[in-house]
Amino acid sequence: MSGEYSSGDIVACTYGRTLRKGTYITSRDGHAVVKLESGYNVGVPVTSLSLISRPEAVQPPEVTVVQDETLPRLSIVSTGGTIASRIDYRTGAVTSQFDAADIMRAIPRLQTVGRYRARKLTTILSENMTPAIWQELAGAVYEEIEDGAAGVIVTHGTDTMAYSAAALSFMLDTPVPVIFVGSQRSADRPSSDNTMNALCSASAAAADLGEVAVVMHASTNDDICAIHRGTRVRKMHTSRRDAFRSIGGLPIGIVEYPSLTVRLEPCAVRRGSVEPALRKNLEERCAILTFYPGMSPAVIETFSGYAGLILSGTGLGHVSTLLIPPLRTLIEQGTMVVMTSQCLHGRVCDRVYDTGRDLLRAGVIEGEDMLPETALAKMMWVLGNEKDPAHAETLMRSDLKGEFSGRSTNGL
Amino acid sequence: MDYERLGLKAGIEIHQQLNTREKLFCHCPTVLRTFDERSGEFFRFLRATESELGEIDEAAKEEMKQERRFCYYAYVTTCLVEYDEEPPAPLNPEALEICCTIARTLSMTPIGQVHTMRKLVIDGSNTSGFQRTALVALDGVLPNGGSIETICLEEEAAQRVEGDTFSLDRLGIPLVEITTSPCMKTPEEVREIAAYLGMVLRSTGRVKRGLGTIRQDVNISIRDGARVEIKGVQELDLIAEVVRREVLRQQNLLSIRDQLRDRGASVMEEPEDVTGIFRDTKSSILKKAHSVLAVRLPGFAGLAGREIQPGRRLGSEFADYARKCGVGGIFHTDELPAYGITAEEVGQLRAMLRAGGDECIVLVAADEKKARCAAQQVVIRAGWALRGIPEETRKMLEEGSTAYMRPLPGAARMYPETDVFPVTITADWYSSLPLPELLTTKRDRFVRELRLDPALAAQLVSSEQVGLFEKMVDAGISPSLAARTLLSTLKELSRSGTDVRYLSDEAIMEVLSAVEGGEAAKEAIPAILGMVASGTTVAEALRKCAPALSRDELREIVRRIVEDRRDFIAERGIGALGPLMGVVMAEVRGSVDGKLVSEVLKQEIAAQVQENGNRNGKKV
Numbered sequence A: 001m002s003g004e005y006s007s008g009d010i011v012a013c014t015y016g017r018t019l020r021k022g023t024y025i026t027s028r029d030g031h032a033v034v035k036l037e038s039g040y041n042v043g044v045p046v047t048s049l050s051l052i053s054r055p056e057a058v059q060p061p062e063v064t065v066v067q068d069e070t071l072p073r074l075s076i077v078s079t080g081g082t083i084a085s086r087i088d089y090r091t092g093a094v095t096s097q098f099d100a101a102d103i104m105r106a107i108p109r110l111q112t113v114g115r116y117r118a119r120k121l122t123t124i125l126s127e128n129m130t131p132a133i134w135q136e137l138a139g140a141v142y143e144e145i146e147d148g149a150a151g152v153i154v155t156h157g158t159d160t161m162a163y164s165a166a167a168l169s170f171m172l173d174t175p176v177p178v179i180f181v182g183s184q185r186s187a188d189r190p191s192s193d194n195t196m197n198a199l200c201s202a203s204a205a206a207a208d209l210g211e212v213a214v215v216m217h218a219s220t221n222d223d224i225c226a227i228h229r230g231t232r233v234r235k236m237h238t239s240r241r242d243a244f245r246s247i248g249g250l251p252i253g254i255v256e257y258p259s260l261t262v263r264l265e266p267c268a269v270r271r272g273s274v275e276p277a278l279r280k281n282l283e284e285r286c287a288i289l290t291f292y293p294g295m296s297p298a299v300i301e302t303f304s305g306y307a308g309l310i311l312s313g314t315g316l317g318h319v320s321t322l323l324i325p326p327l328r329t330l331i332e333q334g335t336m337v338v339m340t341s342q343c344l345h346g347r348v349c350d351r352v353y354d355t356g357r358d359l360l361r362a363g364v365i366e367g368e369d370m371l372p373e374t375a376l377a378k379m380m381w382v383l384g385n386e387k388d389p390a391h392a393e394t395l396m397r398s399d400l401k402g403e404f405s406g407r408s409t410n411g412l
Numbered sequence B: 001m002d003y004e005r006l007g008l009k010a011g012i013e014i015h016q017q018l019n020t021r022e023k024l025f026c027h028c029p030t031v032l033r034t035f036d037e038r039s040g041e042f043f044r045f046l047r048a049t050e051s052e053l054g055e056i057d058e059a060a061k062e063e064m065k066q067e068r069r070f071c072y073y074a075y076v077t078t079c080l081v082e083y084d085e086e087p088p089a090p091l092n093p094e095a096l097e098i099c100c101t102i103a104r105t106l107s108m109t110p111i112g113q114v115h116t117m118r119k120l121v122i123d124g125s126n127t128s129g130f131q132r133t134a135l136v137a138l139d140g141v142l143p144n145g146g147s148i149e150t151i152c153l154e155e156e157a158a159q160r161v162e163g164d165t166f167s168l169d170r171l172g173i174p175l176v177e178i179t180t181s182p183c184m185k186t187p188e189e190v191r192e193i194a195a196y197l198g199m200v201l202r203s204t205g206r207v208k209r210g211l212g213t214i215r216q217d218v219n220i221s222i223r224d225g226a227r228v229e230i231k232g233v234q235e236l237d238l239i240a241e242v243v244r245r246e247v248l249r250q251q252n253l254l255s256i257r258d259q260l261r262d263r264g265a266s267v268m269e270e271p272e273d274v275t276g277i278f279r280d281t282k283s284s285i286l287k288k289a290h291s292v293l294a295v296r297l298p299g300f301a302g303l304a305g306r307e308i309q310p311g312r313r314l315g316s317e318f319a320d321y322a323r324k325c326g327v328g329g330i331f332h333t334d335e336l337p338a339y340g341i342t343a344e345e346v347g348q349l350r351a352m353l354r355a356g357g358d359e360c361i362v363l364v365a366a367d368e369k370k371a372r373c374a375a376q377q378v379v380i381r382a383g384w385a386l387r388g389i390p391e392e393t394r395k396m397l398e399e400g401s402t403a404y405m406r407p408l409p410g411a412a413r414m415y416p417e418t419d420v421f422p423v424t425i426t427a428d429w430y431s432s433l434p435l436p437e438l439l440t441t442k443r444d445r446f447v448r449e450l451r452l453d454p455a456l457a458a459q460l461v462s463s464e465q466v467g468l469f470e471k472m473v474d475a476g477i478s479p480s481l482a483a484r485t486l487l488s489t490l491k492e493l494s495r496s497g498t499d500v501r502y503l504s505d506e507a508i509m510e511v512l513s514a515v516e517g518g519e520a521a522k523e524a525i526p527a528i529l530g531m532v533a534s535g536t537t538v539a540e541a542l543r544k545c546a547p548a549l550s551r552d553e554l555r556e557i558v559r560r561i562v563e564d565r566r567d568f569i570a571e572r573g574i575g576a577l578g579p580l581m582g583v584v585m586a587e588v589r590g591s592v593d594g595k596l597v598s599e600v601l602k603q604e605i606a607a608q609v610q611e612n613g614n615r616n617g618k619k620v
């Protein structure tokens, strides 16, 4: 068994006609994985190995970074998204870096934009994000703001970054930029978008902005990062660098690379527009449901007991007429139901067709042109903080943090 | 030259593109495009990532000296994987199978579980900043008794358009890399082994052909010399010459070293600013330069200009190093006065520096920063001349001499490509892979079994058409007809402007089968193929080009002609065959095979001769 070797052991590998030296890495599917001196990993029978030596682990060198006290103080709060990593070529292991000094060393140019304090909140895969962590995150960001940070950078896995940005948009009133950033291509690769995204996010965090935003590549080129409003942004591609898009309007600004020049649109909320505030209650008994042809009314019934349900309907905001009775029941029992559209682009309007009018009569609230995910985060926050159903409905119908685009511009 | 006595040790690394349907880690076709077919461009910056030990690879650092912006050409035949915008697809099983077939042919031991690695390459030729590569098999055997160390399956890099612009059509084409041990002892042996490996690769029938699809790197050292890697020898015929010239270079450099030592030569590390001397010079390079620096090399006079390889001097090596700083070249006093620099100026230079007669002075001219850098590089290279030969990666120049490219790379920086799962190679599967018939064996078989001329057989097996040839022979087409059609008819057609790419293997076979069946004449083959190439169906072309006469129709024509020339035949007997052949052929216009005409004509003439004889006999 391979239990006798541990990662980093120097082993002799007799395979083929020659004996080769290598480093034991791990065992995988019945093979011992050895990194040969040539750098290649090979999977060979564990019986072909014998131990030569067990070297002591090499400690990465200590780093001290002197930060420029004249630059704005920025905070980096990490949740698991990696903006810096380090490779151990002896074993091939890639480790994420969260410490401010390590991040500075990996991306030295950050030191020309600000001085940093790093705070590791959690290291989760972003698909494992929860409303409870949003609450912790909002609290941590609020503390940084209260502590005088000129801007806060939140590193986040990209899968659920848009949800988190939307949630924090509602939970926080911020006078400084709160910038979400991540990378679509892993930070270990020389081509990673991490460096440019990190530098642009730092520049945005130091800019004249006062809202929650996402800063990521605007195109496949390394030329511009877009600054997206936290309530209007969505991940629209599985893997591309420019996966993040502002839906229903333009980004609120850009950061040019490599100059790191920030250009804000007139609609961007400026630094210092509000006093910092934190309202972090969330009602977690909320869900989002994408309608599809043939959906059984029984599906609606399963949401009985929920505080709120976001429907992602077809077209202008429709579901099958068969679903209207169970929806009426659900609403009568106290569940708030808000209609959004799975078209993502465009506004819900349930006054055009009969089905829509029936939905409105049943008590469904039109979600305007809110993104379904934003609507969910907003609903959790509204229902978490407002117990009066009528007030809650009024809030859902109001534009709180730019989640409604107000007027529909023609750009897609 | 006695290479064994010189302690020559050489090994080769062969890179061969595989002719798979798809690329190694995506489903794009493995086709090359012309640059103007590009559908878009994008640009990126690459940066070295830090290793655990806090160091950045030396070669990588060299590349990172300037922040470099790379531009890439995209095509409709490339996808997000080439753009480093999508994770790779699983390792292409077709490529792995070809790689394993080659490995098995070379008696190599396959790796049980093949792991794809990322090898750091940040010269821009890979969008990701690394090349994906997997070690597939170990320890092969060569005919000279030497060994093959490894065979790897890797992705081809992007093609450089110019400067920092790359074309992505080539990126990701599967490549096998075969590395031999340094087991070759003469230049000819290197050529033989390279030829042998090339032959084995082509024997699979599944590798790409043509310029640039196979590249050889050669590792060379001699006793007391240094290991030098020469990149990108594309033509096999030059490989022995490259080795010979490298041995010569190393011998000459060693001899220069000994002479320098005897003279007590030295390198003065601090360059002198001599810009003032050349303020009014006729050398435009020196005149327009902000800074002219002189590197002083006491004891080097006469040796910097010494030839070390055809067309290359020690001074050329200094210049190679200096060019790394962006200067166009250097001047040294061994070659002066020249290039607009006068003897008087050289005299002033020597006087100003109080240089002795045995001192060589190297001049670099550029802006201050570049000139400093270039002078420093000359100092480094000149220092090596006193010690011996630096270990280097060199690039081949035309005709086999070489120039400095970069220092030898350290151990490759590799870490696992976690997006690609390891692939298991089972012993059963590996041993079930059919071994290709080696082209040399095939050649001998063609001579033996098909009675082909040895030269023709050799030409056939080295052509890309050998597979089609065998299919034709299996289909009952005569080997000589098949060989002639493939090796000459198609070439002639192509030369006369027919686009033979439009001729499918099936169409060519159909035409030849029709000829073998007597439906068309051999003489009509070019015309028929020409029509098929321009879009006519085979059947239609056969009908148009070869309104084939039946044997009976032919006999009728022949009889008429023979009858008309009764007297001529009476006079010449069977000797009339030759002249009448022409008459018949003119009438049937190539629609009948000459052999058949000759056969029928001979019969008819014989019949008439016989008849005449009988008649005469009666008379008598």
Ligand SMILES: [Zn+2]
Pocket (backbone or CB within 6 Å): B023, B026, B027, B028, B077, B078, B079, B080, B081, B082
């Ligand atoms: Zn592709």
